[in-house]
Amino acid sequence: MAAKHKTQDRTAKVPKAKVPKKTAAKALGRDSGDPAAENFVRGLIERGEAVKAKGQRLPPGATHELVENEKGGVTVQRRRFSSV
């Protein structure tokens, strides 16, 4: 369940997503065998919808969070759906 963060202005004081915009045609998970999932994650990151929130609230428009797990890996977790 998403953490609750309530303030009066969601567009202010929100750290920018720190995921590099760089993309490369061949790199994303060639070995996963799931090109649809790869394409989905690529789109999230390219549009800035998946971010490292690090305990802070998601910036406007973001729907997913990149979360490091206990084993040092990283997962992408949906936090919410939006209207826009």
Add this chain to the structure above:
Amino acid sequence: MSPQSRTKVGVKSKSSRSKGEILAWPNDPMSGLDPLKRPVPRLTTPPLAVSIEGTAPVARPYGLKTSQFRYWTAAEALRRGADFWAARLPAGKSWEPGEVLKANLDEGVDLNAYYDRSELAFFHDRADGKTVYSGESPDILCHELGHAVLDSVRPELWDAASTEVAALHESFGDISAILSTLQLQSMRTDLLAETGGKYRSSRVSRLAEQLGWALRQGRPDAVDSDCLRNAVNSLFYRDPQELPPSAPASGLSSEPHSFSRVFTGAFFEGICMMLTGRWSSPTEENLHQVTSDAGQLLVDAVQEAPIVPDYFSQVAAHAVSAATSYDGSYSDSLKSAFVRHGVLSLEAAAAITGPHPARAREVGAGTPARTKNAGQTRLPQVALSVAEFGLGPRKLLVYSAGQAKTFQVTAASRTTAAAPPAHDEAAKHFVRFLFQRGRVQVEQKLAATAVAHPLVRKTHRLVARGDELALERLHFDCGLDSTATPGRQ
């Protein structure tokens, strides 16, 4: 339970209303309609109870632009939407976050709204000197409510790394807005007066006019010219992997809201065809029945459709299949609409001739239909390499839309890989186009499994020439490729 008995119309839950009246928008604040007097909704009445954060104002009509008016218009829309879906969900279903779904009508500054598994969150912002509250629009309220409803039905969709799954969630939200507004008798009458039930743009098909207007002030190309999204559109399915990650509203992208318009357009056209295909002069009572049936078909479809990369076609196939248990024309209407938007290929639509065999057996046994994927609470995980995004050499774990298909169907563009020889390519492409758009008159005896498109004006006909079939043009038309009124083809 038979489909018919599950979708009775005109049965209102007396317990979800209390005495007195409030004033509420029947549709988006910028749809051009005046507020309606409505019974006071009892939000916290189960099933699908909702609570709005803060103290409820005294229930009475309030002036526009007051917080009290916004409270009661939100309460009325949320209760109406929850009542509609509660009648279509399996008994005992509650929200994924718990028994009561919370809603916060103003969490701060933003031109958006969210469902985050803890609450529905709405915002305000200023545009061109005017303050817009997303929680004032029944379209936005019922869109977000739709996310929560679908989350209660298929929680596995939440984290699926799939464009089509995410887009179907958005489409369900928009369909929720449409079907919820059509639970108002005045809106059904208004829609029939505007369109006669045909697939035409209307204040019902135009979603979130006010939020769309506000967004347009800052980003003119981000939304439609007269709303946020329109369920009447000409968008045709394309493999989302071939689409850019974003695009102007006039084009299609793999961004879920953008891509959702393909399914929404198809399903809304299906609703219009279900109506006009069954009744030549539909009444608002007929429309009420169709909205109930369409909502039930959609719930049945999303409950049973396996979660796969081409999720649209699976949901569509299950909706068409489920429709065979209803009025005889429903299945053909949905097939036609899904084919016209490319959600189902011609081959796929032709292959769906009745209930899925497993479903037929179970329905016959009087138990809820289940597929072999039912009961799976988690999707399979896959590991993606994400070094290119600066995330290091570690793998990114995601839930994959990797269930087993129940219907071996595809969307339209996924069949083009089996391309014909080059010299036939143009002709084959044209014929495929004619069939996809439903422009060919086909006699049942010639092609029993072909998609009929009964409501689409024909330009060609299929005739028998010995052992072969030939395509003959009937006439040229003005180019407005539209659905026709029955009897005028």
